[in-house]
Amino acid sequence: MRFKIWGSRGSIPSPLTPQELERKTEKYLQDFCKSPYYANKNIQDFLSDKKIGSGSSFGGNTTCIELIGEQSLIIDGGSGLRLKGNELMAGPCGKGQGEVHIYMTHFHWDHVMGIPFFVPIFIPGNNIHFYSVDPNLEQAIKLVFTKPYFPVPFSALASKIHFHQIPPRQSTSIAGFEVTPFKLDHPDPCWGVKVSNGGKNYSHVVDNEGKRVSRADLGEDLPLYQDIDLMYFDSQYGFDDFLKKIDWGHSSAFIGMDIAFREKIKKVIFTHHDPMATDEQLSKMIKANKEYYDVQKSFFEHEFEWAFAFDGLEVGI
Numbered sequence: 001m002r003f004k005i006w007g008s009r010g011s012i013p014s015p016l017t018p019q020e021l022e023r024k025t026e027k028y029l030q031d032f033c034k035s036p037y038y039a040n041k042n043i044q045d046f047l048s049d050k051k052i053g054s055g056s057s058f059g060g061n062t063t064c065i066e067l068i069g070e071q072s073l074i075i076d077g078g079s080g081l082r083l084k085g086n087e088l089m090a091g092p093c094g095k096g097q098g099e100v101h102i103y104m105t106h107f108h109w110d111h112v113m114g115i116p117f118f119v120p121i122f123i124p125g126n127n128i129h130f131y132s133v134d135p136n137l138e139q140a141i142k143l144v145f146t147k148p149y150f151p152v153p154f155s156a157l158a159s160k161i162h163f164h165q166i167p168p169r170q171s172t173s174i175a176g177f178e179v180t181p182f183k184l185d186h187p188d189p190c191w192g193v194k195v196s197n198g199g200k201n202y203s204h205v206v207d208n209e210g211k212r213v214s215r216a217d218l219g220e221d222l223p224l225y226q227d228i229d230l231m232y233f234d235s236q237y238g239f240d241d242f243l244k245k246i247d248w249g250h251s252s253a254f255i256g257m258d259i260a261f262r263e264k265i266k267k268v269i270f271t272h273h274d275p276m277a278t279d280e281q282l283s284k285m286i287k288a289n290k291e292y293y294d295v296q297k298s299f300f301e302h303e304f305e306w307a308f309a310f311d312g313l314e315v316g317i
């Protein structure tokens with residue numbers, strides 16, 4: 001299966017400001033003038049070297065990811081869902097023949113704000129399926145289409161919308177994926193999810209403070225971290241901030257690293273970036289993370305790949 005990020009930001013969209021863009025452009029131009037590419041004006045190779053769009057800028061859309069097998073499973077409807085909707089409109093959804101499957105972890109703004117701007121939901125003939133452990137699923141989605149916050153009422157949506165309440169800690173088959181929800185540590189109920197497909201396991205641990213870390217404390221939710229090929233982990237804060245933001249419901253990359261070392265997870269992507277974190281600050285967090293990883297790996301007989309999420313990142317699992 002493949003994994004694609006449509007929005008990696010937490011809490012609220014945070015687009016690059018014109019001032020930040022100007023600063024970034026100035027730095028790139030200075031670097032270009034000093035680089036060997038300057039002599040033959042090879043801008044394309046310079047940009048590939050700088051890895052623009054693959055980690056030097058992280059993006060500002062809120063949380064939405066997609067797992068791609070023979071079919072596709074979307075997790076959460078943050079502002080990134082708008083872009084996924086635009087892509088879908090080029091396929092069967094544009095003709096009213098689309099089947100869309102969206103698993104909802106919970107209903108905080110940053111996880112639902114893309115839903116009213118998801119164009120396939122307005123197209124007659126499309127079937128849009130929402131899944132959640134939460135018995136309030138239907139009510140929570142309908143509330144998003146409520147005046148005066150949004151002009152189109154739910155009853156006027158042209159697609160056929162289906163609500164599926166699924167059981168916690170039991171596997172449900174959705175669009176060819178085996179989906180098992182587990183409880184996360186968050187102020188309102190939030191259900192992470194383990195998704196299996198083609199012999200690989202994905203673990204979605206976003207909007208999670210990580211108060212429970214030991215195997216004993218995780219208890220019946222421990223399987224969310226076991227036998228995992230890719231874990232997508234909430235690291236909204238650097239470790240110092242994390243210690244000051246008790247009960248805010250978000251974690252730090254160090255916590256995810258500790259779990260990944262112990263449970264021998266193969267790959268981790270850190271996400272739900274704080275809207276206050278600039279590209280420069282996120283790059284500093286990556287550096288701090290690398291130092292932590294290098295120290296810790298000498299204590300564990302395990303190494304794993306890790307990266308910070310950015311909008312548009314796509315990897316195989």
Ligand SMILES: [Zn+2]
Pocket residue numbers: 010011063108110111207272
């Ligand atoms: Zn969130």
Ligand SMILES: [Zn+2]
Pocket residue numbers: 106108186190207249
């Ligand atoms: Zn939340």
